Amino acid sequence: MQAQQISIFLENKAGRLSEVTRILSDAGVNIRALSLADTSDFGVLRLIVDDNEKAENTLKQGGFTVKTTPVVAALVNDRPGGLHGILDLLTRNGINVEYMYAFVQQSGDNAVMIFRFDKLDEAARILSENGVEIIDGDRLYAM
Amino acid sequence: MIFNIEYETMPREALESIQLRRLQATLSRVYAAVPFYRKQLDDAGVKPGDVRCLSDLSRLPFTTKQDLRDNYPFNMFAVPMDNVVRIHASSGTTGQPTVVGYTARDIDTWAELMARALSAGGATRGDIIHNAYGYGLFTGGLGVHYGAEKLGASVIPVSGGNTRRQVIIMKDFGPSILTATPSYSLHLAEAAEEMGVSFRDLNFRFGVFGAEPWSESMRREIEEKLHLKAVDIYGLSEVIGPGVSIECHEAQKGLHIFEDHFIPEIIDPETGQPLPWGETGELVITSITKEAFPVIRYRTRDITSLNPEPCICGRTMARMNKVSGRTDDMLIIRGVNVFPSQIESVLMEIKGVEPHYQLEVDRKDNLDILTVRVEISDAAFSDEVKELQRLSETIGNNIKETLGVSASVKLAEPKTIARSEGKAARVIDRRKL
Numbered sequence: 225m226q227a228q229q230i231s232i233f234l235e236n237k238a239g240r241l242s243e244v245t246r247i248l249s250d251a252g253v254n255i256r257a258l259s260l261a262d263t264s265d266f267g268v269l270r271l272i273v274d275d276n277e278k279a280e281n282t283l284k285q286g287g288f289t290v291k292t293t294p295v296v297a298a299l300v301n302d303r304p305g306g307l308h309g310i311l312d313l314l315t316r317n318g319i320n321v322e323y324m325y326a327f328v329q330q331s332g333d334n335a336v337m338i339f340r341f342d343k344l345d346e347a348a349r350i351l352s353e354n355g356v357e358i359i360d361g362d363r364l365y366a367m
Numbered sequence: 368m369i370f371n372i373e374y375e376t377m378p379r380e381a382l383e384s385i386q387l388r389r390l391q392a393t394l395s396r397v398y399a400a401v402p403f404y405r406k407q408l409d410d411a412g413v414k415p416g417d418v419r420c421l422s423d424l425s426r427l428p429f430t431t432k433q434d435l436r437d438n439y440p441f442n443m444f445a446v447p448m449d450n451v452v453r454i455h456a457s458s459g460t461t462g463q464p465t466v467v468g469y470t471a472r473d474i475d476t477w478a479e480l481m482a483r484a485l486s487a488g489g490a491t492r493g494d495i496i497h498n499a500y501g502y503g504l505f506t507g508g509l510g511v512h513y514g515a516e517k518l519g520a521s522v523i524p525v526s527g528g529n530t531r532r533q534v535i536i537m538k539d540f541g542p543s544i545l546t547a548t549p550s551y552s553l554h555l556a557e558a559a560e561e562m563g564v565s566f567r568d569l570n571f572r573f574g575v576f577g578a579e580p581w582s583e584s585m586r587r588e589i590e591e592k593l594h595l596k597a598v599d600i601y602g603l604s605e606v607i608g609p610g611v612s613i614e615c616h617e618a619q620k621g622l623h624i625f626e627d628h629f630i631p632e633i634i635d636p637e638t639g640q641p642l643p644w645g646e647t648g649e650l651v652i653t654s655i656t657k658e659a660f661p662v663i664r665y666r667t668r669d670i671t672s673l674n675p676e677p678c679i680c681g682r683t684m685a686r687m688n689k690v691s692g693r694t695d696d697m698l699i700i701r702g703v704n705v706f707p708s709q710i711e712s713v714l715m716e717i718k719g720v721e722p723h724y725q726l727e728v729d730r731k732d733n734l735d736i737l738t739v740r741v742e743i744s745d746a747a748f749s750d751e752v753k754e755l756q757r758l759s760e761t762i763g764n765n766i767k768e769t770l771g772v773s774a775s776v777k778l779a780e781p782k783t784i785a786r787s788e789g790k791a792a793r794v795i796d797r798r799k800l
Contacts, residue, residue, distance in 0.1 A: 231750030233743050235780050261752045265759075265777050268750055287782050289748045322751055340750075 226294040226344065227361040228276050232269040233289040236262065244269060244283065251282040256367060257338055259325035270325070272297075272338060274365045296341065296348050297327070297364045299334040299357040307337065313354055319347045327367070336367070370486040370518065371479070374627045375682045379675070382683065386630055387421055389655035394418055394427075397661050400445040403438055404663060424630065424653065425641050429664045432465065435605060440466040446659050456504045457604040457704060464504070467604050468659040474513065476656055480610035480625050481514020487623065487680070488598040489573030489616040490544045492519030497542035497571075499551055500578065500702075501527040506608030507578050507702065511546045514610065520544070527551065527702075530558040541570040548702045549581040549589060549597075553733030556592040571595040573616055577602065577609055578702040580690055586619075599689055605665055606652050612687055618679050621686030628656045631687065632664070633673055636694040647672040649694050650687065668694045696794060698728060700735045703772045707793045710739060710774075713765045719747030720762065725784045730798040737774040739766065742781050 234240045241260070248255060257272040273279045276292060283290045300306045314321065320342040327336030336359065341347040348358055359367075369375050377385075394415035397404040407428045408414065417423065435443060444451065452471050456464035469477065490496060496515045500507030508526055515522035523542055525533055533555060536542075545552060552574060559566060571593060577600035589597045601622050602609035611629055612622035624631050629652050633642045636649040650667045654660075670692045675685045698705045707726055714720050723742040728735060741762060749755055759776040766774045 229750070231748075233748050233755075233778070233780060235778075235783070240780070263752060263756065266755065268752055268755070270750060287780070289743050289745055289781050291745065291748050291750055293750045 226348065227272065227297045227338070227359070227364045228292045229295045229338065229340075230271045230273060230276060230279050230283070231291045231293055232271070232283060234260075234267040234269055236264065236266055241269065243286070244288065247282050247286045247288075248273065248279060251278050253279045253282070256365060257325065257327045257336075259323070259338075261323065270323075270338075272327070272364060276365070293340065294344055296339045296344060296351070297359040298337055298339060298351055299359065300337050302333055302335045306335070310337075310351065310356060313350065313356075314341070314347060317346075317350050319343055319350065327364075336364075368486050368491055369681060370483040375483060375623075375625075375684060377627070377683055379683060382626055383421055385627055386655060389627075390421070390424065390630065390653065391415065391418055393653075393655050393657075393661050394663070397445050397663060401443060401661075403434065403443060407663075421630070424632065424664070427664050429639065429651065429666050430662055431666050432605070432668070435465045436463055439463055441468070444468050444659055445661055446470055451659050453509075455506045455509075455604050455608065457506070465605060467506075470658040473607075473658050473660070476628065477510060477607050477610060478513035478517040480607065480628065481510055482517040483514075483625065484600055484610045484613035485511070485514050485518050485520065485544070485546075485575060487613045487615045487682070488544070488575040488600070489596060490515070490518060490520055490575075494520045494544045494572075495540060495542040495570075496520050496522045496544040496546060497525060497533075497537055497540075498522055499525055499527055499533060499545065499547035499555070500609075505702070506602070506604045507548075510602070510608040510610060511575075530555060531562065534559045534562050534564055537569055537571075538564055543570050543572050545571055545574040545593065545595065547574070547576060548578045549576040549585055550579060550701065550730065550733050550735060552576060552589055552593060552597075553585075556589075557732055566592065566594040569594070573598065575600050575613075579699040580692075582689075601687070601690065603667060603669075605660075605662055606654055606667075607657065611652065615678060615680035615682060621674050621678075621688055623678065623680075623682045623684040623686050624673075626684045629654055631673060631685065633671070634666075636668075636670075644673055644675050644685075647688075647691070650690075668697065670694060698726070698737075698794065698796065700728065700737050700772050703770065705737070705770055705772055709770055710766060713769050714741060714762065717758075717761060717765065719744060720758075721747075723781075723784050724793070725779075726794045728794070728796045728798055735798065737772060738777055739763075739774045740777045740779045740784060742784055743778045744781065 254274040259270045261268045322340040324339045398415045411428045451468040453469040456466045498511045502508030574595045574597045598614040602611040612624040614622045632651040633648040642648045650669045669690045671687045721744045725740045727738040762776045
């Protein structure tokens with residue numbers, strides 16, 4: 225049900241983001257989705273890649289602080305209210321979204337959203353039970 | 368004006384005989400009352416009675432900040448607690464403060480020395496003194512306060528902070544003497560300007576600035592912006608607090624040390640050998656009138672030189688030059704002593720934080736800004752921004768709580784802070800004094 229996301233700590237200075245992309249490119253790792261959360265001092269880069277292990281190892285060797293975090297990838301109807309339906313469902317069930325971002329690619333008529341919840345397993349279960357399709361890791365990385 | 372003509376203008380020969388008598392009395396007392404000093408002298412094979420002239424002082428062992436820390440909190444006191452009427456403390460190198468005590472007579476001595484100092488800085492009994500040194504465990508506020516009252520001046524105990532209110536008080540009460548750290552005085556000048564208050568319209572004549580190092584160019588800036596004559600004051604809580612030495616406003620050239628209470632020496636910080644007049648080295652002070660907390664050959668770690676030449680102000684007391692640096696890695700941030708090792712012990716206490724850090728000191732708008740860069744370890748890293756922000760807040764709060772100084776905390780990528788390059792790499796001081 226879950227997918228893994230790679231998170232990287234970045235200082236806010238020139239060239240750090242491109243250093244990450246250089247390392248991944250040299251290792252032949254493909255970035256499937258990304259989001260960058262930033263403050264005035266630092267940023268956290270979150271990536272969905274096609275090879276987690278390789279990405280984590282090469283980035284660590286490159287001197288970065290790296291962590292893998294479980295996330296949920298869900299299909300969202302690509303029409304007005306599609307995302308709202310999901311968020312509304314979660315709110316009614318007392319689930320908090322810590323952060324979310326969109327996948328680069330579409331899947332048919334659906335958008336793919338990556339979610340990080342405070343109660344991850346419960347959220348995935350509620351979404352499934354209510355007919356929201358969850359994409360597991362292997363399928364996601366290969367998309 | 369000279370507050371105590373008899374002592375402050377005493378011929379050197381007479382002064383030295385008083386010094387010797389007081390030194391001998393102090394040594395007998397600490398030998399009898401303070402186990403630390405008894406052991407120090409015994410280990411050195413010296414008895415208090417062996418000191419027969421002032422040059423015998425160099426036979427005595429040094430006392431260091433570490434010694435004071437080892438005797439935390441009261442073991443260096445030379446009188447029973449019944450006779451201690453005041454306790455002050457300054458920060459130490461591991462977060463453990465250095466505690467000092469005063470008898471009623473010590474407080475009186477201190478007030479006398481601060482009255483002398485304020486007089487040398489231009490104050491008289493008719494003045495109103497705006498005292499912006501912090502009141503509390505720090506000796507600055509209360510030191511000036513008691514001296515001002517002894518002098519008979521009117522003191523406004525405004526303490527530090529609340530700058531806008533300070534400007535209003537300066538405008539409405541018309542103080543003529545300002546006592547503050549030099550950096551805070553410039554901060555006051557800026558706040559006044561923002562509020563549309565010009566120091567030209569204020570009543571200030573003189574300012575007595577200390578508790579942190581400052582340069583001649585900063586003096587010129589202060590004198591120009593605050594429209595007053597600025598003098599330097601020196602002191603440290605281990606010795607008594609402010610009032611160890613003071614510049615006279617007539618010469619503004621070197622700080623007269625109150626040698627009837629303190630014997631200064633300059634030593635080579637490496638060999639510990641005394642250096643002759645005029646040579647630059649570490650200042651070592653022996654207090655010869657303190658009752659509760661005498662210090663014998665205390666190593667101040669401050670670098671300066673001594674000048675015995677007579678001064679145009681009439682004082683015969685030797686002058687020390689402005690302190691030009693430190694022999695250790697202590698930083699003075701907004702008047703607060705900060706050792707890198709203190710920051711390190713704060714970091715070590717926070718789970719997941721590794722002691723790879725760097726201190727950056729800047730001066731913005733005339734206030735010292737301390738930035739602590741801390742490398743983030745895998746253990747402390749969270750992919751949630753709010754967790755990371757909470758971590759830097761915790762570090763900042765703990766530093767503030769332990770050291771009493773605000774720091775802005777910046778999380779850094781691993782291995783971006785230089786390793787094992789000694790203490791210098793720990794600190795980047797960009798302040799231009």
